Amino acid sequence: MFGMPDEIWVPIRLTIELATITTLSLLVVATPLAWWLARSKAWFKEAAATLVSLPMVLPPTVLGFYLLIVLGPDGPGGAIASLWGGRTLAFTFTGLVIGSIISSLPFVVQPIRNAFAAVGDRPLEVAATLRTSPSRAFWTVALPLASPGLLTGAVLGFAHTVGEFGVILMIGGNIPGRTRVMSTAIFDFAETMRWREANLLAGGMVVFAFAVILSMILLEKRFTRAGA
Amino acid sequence: MNAPPAIRAEFRGTIGKFALDAGFTAPAKGVTALFGPSGCGKTTVLRCLAGLLRINGVCEIDGEVWQDENGSFLPTYKRPLGYVFQEASLFQHLSVRRNLLFGAPRHDSGGAKGGIVFDEVVELLGITRLLDRSPRNLSGGERQRVAIGRALLSQPKLLLMDEPLSALDRATKNEILPFLERLRDHLNLPVVYITHDIAEVERLADQMVLMDKGRVIGAGPLEELQSDPSLPLAAARDAAVSFEGIVQASDEAYGLVTLKVRGGVLTAPAPPGPVGERRRIRVIASDVSLTREAPGPSSILNVLPARIVSMKPLDTNEVVVVVALGKDGSGARLLSRMMRKSWGELGLAEGMSVYVQVKAVALAPGRGELG
Numbered sequence: 189m190f191g192m193p194d195e196i197w198v199p200i201r202l203t204i205e206l207a208t209i210t211t212l213s214l215l216v217v218a219t220p221l222a223w224w225l226a227r228s229k230a231w232f233k234e235a236a237a238t239l240v241s242l243p244m245v246l247p248p249t250v251l252g253f254y255l256l257i258v259l260g261p262d263g264p265g266g267a268i269a270s271l272w273g274g275r276t277l278a279f280t281f282t283g284l285v286i287g288s289i290i291s292s293l294p295f296v297v298q299p300i301r302n303a304f305a306a307v308g309d310r311p312l313e314v315a316a317t318l319r320t321s322p323s324r325a326f327w328t329v330a331l332p333l334a335s336p337g338l339l340t341g342a343v344l345g346f347a348h349t350v351g352e353f354g355v356i357l358m359i360g361g362n363i364p365g366r367t368r369v370m371s372t373a374i375f376d377f378a379e380t381m382r383w384r385e386a387n388l389l390a391g392g393m394v395v396f397a398f399a400v401i402l403s404m405i406l407l408e409k410r411f412t413r414a415g416a
Numbered sequence: 417m418n419a420p421p422a423i424r425a426e427f428r429g430t431i432g433k434f435a436l437d438a439g440f441t442a443p444a445k446g447v448t449a450l451f452g453p454s455g456c457g458k459t460t461v462l463r464c465l466a467g468l469l470r471i472n473g474v475c476e477i478d479g480e481v482w483q484d485e486n487g488s489f490l491p492t493y494k495r496p497l498g499y500v501f502q503e504a505s506l507f508q509h510l511s512v513r514r515n516l517l518f519g520a521p522r523h524d525s526g527g528a529k530g531g532i533v534f535d536e537v538v539e540l541l542g543i544t545r546l547l548d549r550s551p552r553n554l555s556g557g558e559r560q561r562v563a564i565g566r567a568l569l570s571q572p573k574l575l576l577m578d579e580p581l582s583a584l585d586r587a588t589k590n591e592i593l594p595f596l597e598r599l600r601d602h603l604n605l606p607v608v609y610i611t612h613d614i615a616e617v618e619r620l621a622d623q624m625v626l627m628d629k630g631r632v633i634g635a636g637p638l639e640e641l642q643s644d645p646s647l648p649l650a651a652a653r654d655a656a657v658s659f660e661g662i663v664q665a666s667d668e669a670y671g672l673v674t675l676k677v678r679g680g681v682l683t684a685p686a687p688p689g690p691v692g693e694r695r696r697i698r699v700i701a702s703d704v705s706l707t708r709e710a711p712g713p714s715s716i717l718n719v720l721p722a723r724i725v726s727m728k729p730l731d732t733n734e735v736v737v738v739v740a741l742g743k744d745g746s747g748a749r750l751l752s753r754m755m756r757k758s759w760g761e762l763g764l765a766e767g768m769s770v771y772v773q774v775k776a777v778a779l780a781p782g783r784g785e786l787g
Contacts, residue, residue, distance in 0.1 A: 310505050313468050316492035317499035318519025318570045325493075332509045 196385055198365055199373035200392075206281070206369055207349040210288040211296075214345045215338065217289065218296040222341075223326070225297065226304035237301075241294045248354025251291055255359045259283045279361040284369075287359045292348040296341040303337020304330060336411040340404065347400045350393070421445065421478040423574070423606065427464045429471030436460055436471065438627065440635040444478045444574070444606040446622030449638070451611060457630040458610045462576050465608065466499050467492040477574050478606075498567030500577040504559035506551035512562050513547040519570030532603065537565045540602065541595055557588035561595060568603070575607045581616065596620055597780075614649070618658045618698055619780055643738050643749040645728040650736050650751055655701040659748050663693045672717075673779070679740065679747010680720040684777035696780035701736060701751035703775040708762055710771055718774035724766050725749065727759065735759050739772055750774070 192200075225237050243251055256278050259265030265277035265286075277283040307330055315325035331338075353371040360367030362376060370389050377386035426439035436457050442448040450458045463469035467482065467490060475483040482490045498519075506515050516534070538544050541561040551559060560580055567575060580596075581589045593616070600607065600620060611617060617624060617638065624641050626634040626649070634647050639659040642649050649655060661675030666688030673686040675695060682697065689695065711719060723745025725738040735756050741747030750772060764770065 310501070310503075311507060313492075314499070314501065314505050314507070315518075316468070317466060317497060317576075318566065319493055319496075319521075320519065321493050329507060333507075335509075 192388075195364070195373070196388060199368050199370045199389070202281075202365075202367075203350055203369040203371075206284055206288060207346045209285050210292060210349045211342055211346045213285065213289050214292060214296045215342060218293060218300055218341060218345075219331075219338065221293075222297045222300035223304055223330070225301045237297075240297050243291045244294045248291065248352070249358060252287070252355045252358025255283075255287050255290070255355065259286065259359060278359050279363060279367060281366060284356060284360045284367055287355045288349045288352060291352055291355045292345045295348045296345040299337045299340040299344065300334065301337075303334035303340075306337075307333045336407070339407065343400060343404055343407075347397065350396065419479075421606075422476075423448065423465075423478075423608065424474060424476040425461065425465055427461060427471050427473035427475075429473070431460065431469070431471065434460070434630060436630045438630065438632045439473075440625045440632045442608075442623055442625060442635060447600050447607045447609050447620050449609050449611060449617040449621035449624045450627060451614070451617050451621075451624055452627035454612055456627045458612075458627055459578055460630075461627070462499075462578050462608065462610055465574075466497055466576055467495055468499075480573075496571070496573040498570055498572035498575045500560075500563050500567050500575070500580045502579045502583055504551075504556075504563040506554075506559055506562055506566070508551055510551075511547070512543065512549050512551060512554070515551060515562055516547075516566050516569055518566060521571060531571050532568050532605075534569060537568050540598055541565050555588070556584050557591050560584065560588075560592060564595070564599070568599075568605075572605065575605050577607060577609045579610050579612070582611070582613070593619060614652070614654065618656065619696070639749065643751055645726055645736060645738055650701070650738070651728070651730055655736065655751050655753065656698050657701075657748075657750055658696060658698045660694050661697045663689045663691055663695060665691065675779075677741065677748050679722070679742030679745075682720075682774065682777050683717045684779050686779045698778045698780065699750055699774055700776065700778075701753040704739075704750050704752035705754065705773045705775070706737065706739065706752055706762070706764065706770045707773065708764070708768075708770055711773065714773070716773045716775055718772075718777060720772050720774070722747075722750070722770055722772045724764060724768045724770055726766055727764070729756060733757070737764070739770065741772070743769065745769075 221240065225233060257263050259277035261276040265283065266275060269275060269277050277286065311329050311333060312325050315329045320328065351371065356369060357372050360372065362368050362372040368376070370393060374386050374389045377389070421444035423442045423444050428437050430436070434457065438457060438461050450461060452458055460469065464471060464473065465475055470489060473483060474485060481488065482495055507518065510518065538547070541564060543558065543561050543565060546554060546558060546562065551562065554562065564580065581592055584592065597620065609620060621638050623636060624638050625632055626641055626647060634641050634644065639657050641647055642657045644650060659677065661677040661682060663673055664676050664681065665674045668688050671685055672683050673689060674681060674683050675697065677697065684697065720741055721743045722739040722741045725740050725745065727735050727737045729735050733756050734753060737752045737754065738749055739752060740749050752772065
């Protein structure tokens with residue numbers, strides 16, 4: 189497609205698929221988690237927040253190592269895979285999605301949590317005095333008011349998934365057509381001294397990252413102006 | 417079943433270091449002012465009434481139990497109330513119109529069942545031209561009017577207002593007060609209104625709950641509490657009594673109105689009004705002086721027979737005297753503030769018949785006059 193050989197095109201397609209599925213799953217997982225972190229008064233809340241943030245600090249190899257154990261044939265991942273006759277979730281696309289969700293989770297939870305915290309109690313109290321049940325208030329008040337945070341979280345989650353390398357290499361194994369995404373493909377091209385292909389993907393990543401960060405800055409500007 | 421509708425509230429508990437022990441019963445009719453200094457627990461009581469805060473107690477509105485001692489507690493969203501916060505707290509992501517309709521019953525048949533009608537509220541609050549704007553582009557006064565409209569359109573049976581004017585400057589306050597008076601006069605909706613500004617109480621309230629340090633120190637009709645020397649109101653420098661009078665005659669040539677009050681007749685400078693109209697009168701304690709004999713010709717228009725009810729010494733040199741209008745002392749009560757020396761030299765005593773001279777009588781805008 190676009191005159192590009194499959195070995196370039198397929199990693200791009202896989203990357204986009206992986207990042208899209210990961211981002212959508214992240215919004216489903218991170219939004220309630222962020223809501224709980226922003227609103228709960230439970231004593232273990234900050235411990236849970238720390239756990240979620242760990243992937244930001246840990247070397248990807250540490251995360252990848254544990255994921256390998258958990259997703260492998262002797263871990264719960266193997267048990268789940270056996271449901272459809274598989275042996276392991278490691279070195280599969282599903283495994284990549286799971287790994288990406290965990291490694292990108294803090295980048296999505298944090299902005300959404302901040303957005304929910306910024307909404308505060310008052311709009312929800314107002315909603316309650318207007319005969320609005322808590323669940324309805326979540327959908328009609330909290331979520332729309334926090335939507336800039338959700339958008340930021342989604343963009344960061346997508347971008348971080350595209351940029352992930354270590355975890356993906358460890359649990360994906362860089363299998364062409366199945367788990368070789370752009371970041372690992374570049375590594376492969378560079379190792380085999382195929383500079384032209386490496387350049388093409390690396391350059392694309394630079395342009396992508398630039399566009400993401402610029403659009404984030406512009407979005408933020410627009411929201412702060414609208415909120416003033 | 418024959419008992420008149422009432423608001424019954426009793427809340428007892430501690431929030432952090434603050435101890436609340438507040439109980440009162442007030443008619444579920446007209447405006448009840450929750451009055452007291454900052455930090456006395458007014459907002460806490462209001463939040464308890466709304467169920468936004470849960471501490472032990474009882475909350476019963478017009479026979480409906482919202483909370484009782486046995487642990488039953490109706491969550492806020494199931495209570496038919498409206499709440500106006502100190503800051504308008506409009507939903508920033510919705511237009512003024514959608515803010516107003518946020519709490520309106522979804523199957524609104526246009527308020528045909530005697531409810532509060534959208535067009536009427538919008539008209540009453542003067543926000544018709546704001547409907548399609550965003551709350552971000554409104555002034556403070558406009559925002560607060562939208563917030564009041566939003567609360568009203570949820571068809572509440574009780575309206576709770578937490579210092580709705582305190583975040584506004586004086587000019588904006590004066591812009592909103594007439595709207596609140598219109599609401600009081602045109603909607604048959606009981607209101608509990610928090611303020612620490614006695615001027616707002618005197619203009620709006622029918623009855624008052626007086627609070628201090630987490631306790632209720634008095635509750636009852638406004639004029640009773642104002643003229644009760646055991647409460648701090650009567651001793652205040654700007655002490656006054658507010659009560660109602662009925663227009664008897666208007667003297668357009670002199671710009672005066674004559675009003676019938678309990679135990680006498682008062683004349684006040686005011687634009688003419690229809691006979692029979694009810695007007696709110698305010699008489700300040702330092703404008704009232706006492707004589708033992710009927711005074712001769714005087715520049716003071718209002719001289720009425722009255723009887724001394726009680727006297728309370730103030731700081732060092734002043735006293736405040738409660739008098740009741742009428743020869744038999746059965747009429748409206750006034751306060752008179754005078755030097756302790758005058759009290760002694762005139763030989764005044766409790767129970768004595770006297771004449772009151774009222775230098776100034778102030779009238780609030782007529783009920784219905786603005787509508």
